[in-house]
Amino acid sequence: MYVYFGLGTNLGDKEHNLRLAVRKIEERVGKVVSLSAFYATAPWGFSSEHTFLNAAACVETLLPPLSVLHLTQEIEREIGRTHKSVGGVYSDRVIDIDLLLYGDRVLDTPELKLPHPLMHERRFVVEPLAEIAPDLVHPILKKKMRELL
Helix, strand or coil: CEEEEEEEECCCCHHHHHHHHHHHHHHHCCEEEEECCCEEECCCCCCCCCCEEEEEEEEECCCCHHHHHHHHHHHHHHHCCCCCCECCECCCCCCEEEEEEECCCCEECCCCEECCCCHHHCHHHHHHHHHHCCCCECCCCCCEHHHCC
């Protein structure tokens, strides 16, 4: 199964944070098939003096969606993430790993929503994703990533 991640960081050595996250994802989740360029972006949903560095990755995995989620949350904690954004309240973070898509699966549970519910509204997610998978179709919107730009 191909899964797609959005990665972001705006604290510390940003490039190192992204590369470390990708390495840990490859060690635990599956083979990294493609990785976008790193994009410098402004904070979204909150004010900060720190800009973000964002990327997207495609990973081939045999793990089920919740296992992927739990492993990436563990990786976030190991890299230094202390809390997740809750209720639309965002803050600076060492690393953020969002599970965007798990194949074409649609899932809506309290713990995991697939596709990621806000991904199409966030250029910092769609642009790197469209770079590595321009013809990938959003399973609900039925639009290709390049069409969401």
